[in-house]
Amino acid sequence: MSAAPQVPLVALRGLTVAYGDDALALSAIDLDIRAGERLALIGESGSGKSTLALAVAGLLPASAKSAGTIVWGGAPPLGGRDIGFVFQNPAGSLDPVMAVGRQVAEVARTHLGLSWTDALARARDLFGRVGLPDPDTLVHAYPHQLSGGQKQRVTIAAAIAARPKLLIADEATSALDTIVQAEIVALIRRLVAEDGMTLLFVSHDIALAAELADRIAVLRNGKLLELGSTRQVIGRPQDPYTQSLVVAHISLDSPPLFAATTDIPVNG
Amino acid sequence: MRGRFLQTPEAMAGTAILVLLATMALAAPLIFPGDPLRIAGPALVPPFQDWTLPLGTDRLGRDVLAELFHGARTSLVVGLAAAAASLAVGAVIGTLAGFAGGLADEALMRLTDAFQTVPGFLLALAFVSIVGPSLSVVVMAIALSAWTGPARIARAEVLSIRERDFVAGARVVGMHPLEIAFREVLPNALPPVLALSSIIVAQAILIEAALSFLGLGDPNRVTWGGMVAEGRTVLRTAPFLSIVPGIALVVTVLGVYLAGEGAVESAAVKKGLS
Amino acid sequence: MAEHLLTVDGLAKRFRRGDSTVAAAEAISFHIDAAETLALAGPSGSGKSTVARLLLRLIEPDAGSVTFEGENWLALEGAPLRTHRAKMQMVFQDPLAAFNPRATVARVLDDPLRIHRIAPRAERPRRIAGLLERVGLSTDLAGRAVHEVSGGQRQRVAIARAIATKPSLIVLDEAVSALDVSVRGKILELLADLQRTDGIAYLFISHDLGLVRVFAHRVAILDGGRLAEQGDARAVIDAPQSAVGKALVAATPKLHGFTGQDAS
Ligand SMILES: Nc1ncnc2c1ncn2[C@@H]1O[C@H](COP(=O)(O)OP(=O)(O)OP(=O)(O)O)[C@@H](O)[C@H]1O
Ligand SMILES: Nc1ncnc2c1ncn2[C@@H]1O[C@H](COP(=O)(O)OP(=O)(O)OP(=O)(O)O)[C@@H](O)[C@H]1O
Ligand SMILES: [Mg+2]
Ligand SMILES: [Mg+2]
Numbered sequence: 001m002s003a004a005p006q007v008p009l010v011a012l013r014g015l016t017v018a019y020g021d022d023a024l025a026l027s028a029i030d031l032d033i034r035a036g037e038r039l040a041l042i043g044e045s046g047s048g049k050s051t052l053a054l055a056v057a058g059l060l061p062a063s064a065k066s067a068g069t070i071v072w073g074g075a076p077p078l079g080g081r082d083i084g085f086v087f088q089n090p091a092g093s094l095d096p097v098m099a100v101g102r103q104v105a106e107v108a109r110t111h112l113g114l115s116w117t118d119a120l121a122r123a124r125d126l127f128g129r130v131g132l133p134d135p136d137t138l139v140h141a142y143p144h145q146l147s148g149g150q151k152q153r154v155t156i157a158a159a160i161a162a163r164p165k166l167l168i169a170d171e172a173t174s175a176l177d178t179i180v181q182a183e184i185v186a187l188i189r190r191l192v193a194e195d196g197m198t199l200l201f202v203s204h205d206i207a208l209a210a211e212l213a214d215r216i217a218v219l220r221n222g223k224l225l226e227l228g229s230t231r232q233v234i235g236r237p238q239d240p241y242t243q244s245l246v247v248a249h250i251s252l253d254s255p256p257l258f259a260a261t262t263d264i265p266v267n268g
Numbered sequence: 269m270r271g272r273f274l275q276t277p278e279a280m281a282g283t284a285i286l287v288l289l290a291t292m293a294l295a296a297p298l299i300f301p302g303d304p305l306r307i308a309g310p311a312l313v314p315p316f317q318d319w320t321l322p323l324g325t326d327r328l329g330r331d332v333l334a335e336l337f338h339g340a341r342t343s344l345v346v347g348l349a350a351a352a353a354s355l356a357v358g359a360v361i362g363t364l365a366g367f368a369g370g371l372a373d374e375a376l377m378r379l380t381d382a383f384q385t386v387p388g389f390l391l392a393l394a395f396v397s398i399v400g401p402s403l404s405v406v407v408m409a410i411a412l413s414a415w416t417g418p419a420r421i422a423r424a425e426v427l428s429i430r431e432r433d434f435v436a437g438a439r440v441v442g443m444h445p446l447e448i449a450f451r452e453v454l455p456n457a458l459p460p461v462l463a464l465s466s467i468i469v470a471q472a473i474l475i476e477a478a479l480s481f482l483g484l485g486d487p488n489r490v491t492w493g494g495m496v497a498e499g500r501t502v503l504r505t506a507p508f509l510s511i512v513p514g515i516a517l518v519v520t521v522l523g524v525y526l527a528g529e530g531a532v533e534s535a536a537v538k539k540g541l542s
Numbered sequence: 543m544a545e546h547l548l549t550v551d552g553l554a555k556r557f558r559r560g561d562s563t564v565a566a567a568e569a570i571s572f573h574i575d576a577a578e579t580l581a582l583a584g585p586s587g588s589g590k591s592t593v594a595r596l597l598l599r600l601i602e603p604d605a606g607s608v609t610f611e612g613e614n615w616l617a618l619e620g621a622p623l624r625t626h627r628a629k630m631q632m633v634f635q636d637p638l639a640a641f642n643p644r645a646t647v648a649r650v651l652d653d654p655l656r657i658h659r660i661a662p663r664a665e666r667p668r669r670i671a672g673l674l675e676r677v678g679l680s681t682d683l684a685g686r687a688v689h690e691v692s693g694g695q696r697q698r699v700a701i702a703r704a705i706a707t708k709p710s711l712i713v714l715d716e717a718v719s720a721l722d723v724s725v726r727g728k729i730l731e732l733l734a735d736l737q738r739t740d741g742i743a744y745l746f747i748s749h750d751l752g753l754v755r756v757f758a759h760r761v762a763i764l765d766g767g768r769l770a771e772q773g774d775a776r777a778v779i780d781a782p783q784s785a786v787g788k789a790l791v792a793a794t795p796k797l798h799g800f801t802g803q804d805a806s
Contacts, residue, residue, distance in 0.1 A: 043722075044722045044723070044724050044725070045692060045693050045721065045722045045724075045725050046692055046693075089636060089638065089639070092638075092639070096428035096432075097424065097427065133587065134559075137559050137560035137561075137562070138559075140560060141559060144431035145557070145559065147586055147587045147590075148635060148716065149586025149587060150586060150587055153586075171720070174720055176586055176749065177584070177585040177586045177749035177790065177793075178749065178751065178790050178793035178794045179585050179789050179790060179793045180585060180586050181793065181795075204721075204723060205723075205795065206723070207795035207796060208795045210795070211795050245723065248723050248724065248727065249723065250723070250726075250727075250750075250752045250753060250756055251752050251794070251796060252751060252752050252755060252779065252780075252791065252794055252796070254752065254755070254756050255756065432639055433634045433639040433640040434639060434640055434641050434642045434643075436595075436598075436600050436632075436634070436640075437632070437634065437640045437641065438642075438653070439598075439599075439600060439627075440598050440600070440627060440631060440632045441627065441631075441653055441654045441657060441703065441707070442624040442625065442627040442628060442654070442658060442707075443624075443657055444624070444657075452642050455644055456642070456643060
């Protein structure tokens with residue numbers, strides 16, 4: 001938390017995005033992502049988390065109109081190589097008729113200039129690092145032969161295959177069990193520490209964000225409500241909405257729902 | 269979307285050609301009423317000599333321009349009908365093969381292989397010479413050789429779609445397998461199959477022309493292929509009789525191809541960005 | 543045996559992978575009573591979805607028996623199976639992938655009513671409106687395409703579709719995992735409410751033990767295709783006996799460290 005350099009990796013100024021004629025998906029966001037930090041973006045469904053992540057990666061759909069600026073500290077990044085993106089829907093971002101190992105190798109080949117053999121070896125290595133069992137045979141599997149969590153780990157492997165500077169993970173661990181989730185969190189920590197990768201972590205799981213991130217940004221209705229160190233945001237949330245998020249978290253000591261006569265889990 | 273489609277000059281040129289062709293085909297009976305095969309003047313009038321016969325006349329004194337307009341009708345009808353028939357047959361067979369899997373898939377795909385190994389033109393030629401030339405037989409003959417491409421693409425697409433959750437969802441709700449195949453899966457497999465249509469239309473127009481050139485076209489209709497063949501006998505003295513319909517053929521095929529490419533490209537752009 | 547709504551005995555399924563095979567499910571036995579929620583928990587790849595797909599007859603088991611509503615469920619084929627499917631429904635994890643991308647909300651809800659002849663055509667729009675209301679959605683949504691509604695709304699539509707045929711068991715495969723906390727809480731309340739009023743039983747698949755603990759009566763923990771332990775949800779999660787149960791509980795993210803004074 002302390003040694004973060006002063007020049008931000010990317011600075012968003014007055015970033016505003018609208019889809020069609022609907023209300024603004026993002027309105028006037030000012031946010032710095034510091035090089036080498038782990039920044040979590042939390043907020044309820046539809047608050048604009050994915051929109052912000054897509055905007056940073058330059059992947060907004062053509063139907064989106066945006067205003068404001070996105071300024072990069074160094075050279076402007078090359079999508080795919082400098083930015084790794086784990087999409088919210090793992091099934092949708094994998095090609096159903098291509099072996100998953102090839103899909104990851106393809107990324108390594110195009111961006112790192114590896115030969116096919118080296119790229120496949122790297123895919124196998126990455127499969128091991130994201131905790132996929134039996135990487136040697138799984139590289140030949142097709143997406144429908146994998147469980148939900150296994151598919152999600154493949155997309156994480158693909159996102160880090162080209163050693164990006166910035167890793168954007170949009171709900172990357174929502175389909176994973178807590179054990180693998182903890183492993184992925186440890187892997188992401190290691191990548192950030194060893195390779196100097198910067199992380200933008202999008203999640204609706206406030207506890208997970210708290211475990212992983214140095215700083216947390218809270219979005220609601222397209223506005224940035226609160227931004228601060230994890231300790232500050234979780235321990236002493238300033239905004240009433242953030243406070244309610246902390247309270248609504250379902251944990252291992254929340255009272256059971258089936259026995260309750262009133263609506264409980266939100267007020268545990 | 270339309271704006272984006274027409275942005276590339278190629279797509280614009282292709283569309284312009286197709287619009288012109290369609291206008292020619294639709295306007296033919298209005299501008300040149302009556303039988304285009306009747307005698308309209310002296311034989312072998314060269315083009316640009318007589319303003320009532322702008323492109324001159326052929327060996328039998330028929331109006332070349334009228335023939336060209338009516339020929340556009342034949343080419344267009346055959347091209348579109350053959351493409352529609354082969355896309356429909358191919359999509360149905362490909363969907364059944366991909367969705368049923370196992371033995372049915374194996375059998376249908378061997379059948380497709382068998383059809384694909386015979387050159388399409390020979391197949392059409394054999395079919396027409398056995399059944400006899402008429403417009404619908406020509407259409408069928410062309411479809412017979414062109415359905416394999418759509419069938420393969422539909423099958424590949426169906427293979428990936430049938431693993432999707434919504435197909436499982438349809439089974440869970442108790443839907444009949446045939447309804448799943450044709451109501452849930454097929455419509456989602458269609459876009460890449462339809463992308464083939466421009467190639468098939470162009471191919472069909474060329475095959476029809478070749479059949480007519482060999483005298484196997486519908487004898488009661490003017491066709492560009494037939495016109496080329498007709499002009500061949502007087503190629504030395506009146507080359508325009510073969511050149512004019514030849515150019516019409518080339519331009520039409522080019523137009524279909526360019527417009528098709530444009531459509532596929534704009535669809536790809538749309539898909540990539542959403 | 544016959545008193546349970548669902549009795550699963552010795553269910554097994556192996557998949558080929560490369561030259562070898564993986565046992566995705568092995569000797570799985572459990573039962574569910576009417577109006578009861580059994581959670582199926584376990585690490586990723588432990589076979590939870592495989593069990594769900596076996597129960598729904600989306601894949602066929604290598605061994606084992608399933609008795610559902612007193613019938614030999616695995617012996618049903620063809621038209622009788624399709625008819626009986628009305629009684630066992632499923633909600634998938636990814637509500638966007640679970641619907642035909644071309645469908646509208648109305649069509650999604652019309653399918654079960656039409657297929658199981660629950661209502662004549664003229665009456666169906668009214669039934670569809672009723673289903674939408676039952677899951678707390680505005681009836682204006684009927685005309686929308688499924689990709690034009692939010693994730694939470696879509697999952698409600700999936701639940702409406704599942705209850706349309708008045709099932710006695712609904713398999714929920716990670717049905718709330720992708721939803722954010724506020725929406726998730728409301729969906730869980732809706733499900734609990736449906737259970738109270740209609741007596742529906744749930745097989746609730748989730749990797750989130752916090753969720754399992756608040757929502758399920760009993761839990762079965764899977765590991766590598768085998769049942770590691772089974773029992774009262776709170777008892778198992780508060781004091782897991784199996785290694786995998788302990789590991790899952792230990793790895794659950796907690797907020798305590800931050801809400802208290804000292805953070806790491
Ligand atoms: N392609 C799109 N077309 C139109 N509206 C969109 C599109 N994508 C998002 N929106 C709208 O923009 C708003 C913000 O959406 P966004 O996907 O950024 O939310 P989110 O915070 O990622 O939510 P979730 O947690 O559900 O993923 C929502 O109201 C959503 O309906
Ligand atoms: N069609 C298939 N072919 C080959 N292997 C498969 C197939 N379906 C599942 N498997 C394998 O079976 C095992 C169990 O998968 P399953 O989908 O049941 O896991 P899960 O418990 O639902 O996991 P998750 O929580 O990640 O969804 C996995 O190792 C998976 O790779
Ligand atoms: Mg999102
Ligand atoms: Mg699963």
